[in-house]
Amino acid sequence: MATNGQPPGTTTVHVVTGNLTCAGTIVYLSADGSWQTALERARAFEREDEAKAELARVRVDEAEITEPYVFAAASRDGRVGPSSAREILRAAGPSTRLRRPD
């Protein structure tokens, strides 16, 4: 799961994420303020402090989101993708064979 050596033109952006309180599902804050399950639809904050300001708001205002945080992601040609092993697995799901993937 190599994550470094990003191709040319890749920039670092910041994404607000968390889990849905009821279902536990991983979600990402999108540009329209809704929560999306696909990382590609996440809002890419160019500045970390902007993302953290939004995170502070989410912590106070959005009870349906649990344990939100900000992570650094890779952006290339307008597409946001994970840049760490942890976020790759969060976005794609476990790499082990699941007994009955739902």
Added chain:
Amino acid sequence: MYRYDDDDKRLVRERAEQFRGQVERRIAGEITEEEFKPLRLQNGLYLQLHAYMLRIAIPYGLFSSGQMRQLAHIARTWDRGYGHFTTRQNIQFNWSKLDEVPDILDALAEVEMHAIQTSGNCIRNITTDHLGGVARDELEDPRPWCELTRQWSTFHPEFAHLPRKFKIAFTATPGLDRAAIKLHDIGVRLVQSADGDPGFEIWVGGGMGRTPIIGACIREFLPRRHLLSYLEAILRVYNLNGRRDNIFRARIKILVSSLGIERFRELVEEEWAASREDAMEFRDDEIARMQSFFAPPAYPAAGSSDELLLSYRQAEDLEFARFARNNVVLHKQPGYSAVVLSLKSFDAPAGDLSDTQMDSIANLADRFGFGEIRATHNQDLVLPDVRTSDLPELWRELQTLDVATANAGRLTDLICCPGLDFCNLANARSLPLAQEIRQRFDDLDYLDDLGPLSLKISGCINACGHHHVGNIGILGIDKKGEEFYQLMLGGSADDDASLGRVLGPAFSRDVIVGAVDRVLQTYLGLRESDDETFIEAYRRVGEAPFRDALYGQVLYANHPPA
């Protein structure tokens, strides 16, 4: 096994109902996550990487066929059709939904199970030798003492908010330790005094995690009526003096090591002397009452089957013979054997069982035993009471369920935490690595040639995979967002407990399995005889030959260690 009385049943039902209300208030936004988190943790509910994870207690690893069927029902109804057996002899479900957890707790309560105290800074599930009550080499069945300790520690108001989590393990076999008691906050060994009186040897301050420490013997002999008052004195000293300002320095092992065992012992003895008069003391009739729950089942009379088992181990069917050698254990009851079901097959995640496997194993526990199943801290299962003459038939059934791999105690019978695939704390994946190791070393002749060998994998420094005490230990680490793996050798969780040593820089994911292979080749090349085990050879020659084999050559020229 212990059966709940009416008070037990009411307590567990009421706790489930209480949690239902807490969940409803959380989902309605009436309480914050900060307020809710300690409540859910007290009920075994974590928020992991992808979803909520519910950890269910299996006290000292003992459960019934009926309870296994209920676990299968839970897996099928509220999860993704499987469960994961852990190194604490518990089971975890990885895909729980918060609003459904109260229904799961109700279902557990129906079969005398719960998730209480499987998380949080309290006394966790009591563990013991998975062969308790059937092991031919044990002094006494440890399970009644585990159950007495479980009842004492459950909802104990003084110890509900300890500085950190607290783990207690029991063993009852002289000179052997199948419960890793020296790596626990408190380890208890059933012993006899020189006069033949039954009692306990108490160990304290062991543990793994980021600061691995082998425990120290705090009392060589404790009369058994005093068990709980003495444990209470230890817990009280820890509760008062353990650090609460630094989570990484809060375990009792840090307190014991900073004070020294002599000073810690003085404090405990002072506390015990002051409190034992008023403390709980076991009467013989109470001990006998608890022992009656664990009385041997009504075995039909049978003669010794040792010769029959020996013939199985030399059978013409080489697969069955290997299973009989590696996965079948001599039983104290003539005519019977204990059978290890391997949850480390070729391609299934280590420790996982599907709902259909659970149901089928429950049926086999009824058909080939007395409805009892054990979960081991090695993440396998045991059917403890199998008629030796039934072994060929049972083995065929286990094969169809993919739990008959004859690798118990061998390299591929490894311990493995959920790792970064599931765990919110992990730095690297461990399950796929374990799977690759099982697939790379799937030649059972080769595994038998290697002999007894423990391999343990953790995905982070918290050491849920016990990597410090693997003969070969692997620790996943994060280097700038990438997974790397440290290799350590020489650990043991047995009676001669030792901590493994890191040999050098970490390996990348693509070469770590090759590094394990190099270690194995080195061992085979230097052992003095086929009977010299890996740990014996390592202790004889030290780390140098292994380090040279790993780092002194050009094997990794294209993939240098980090």
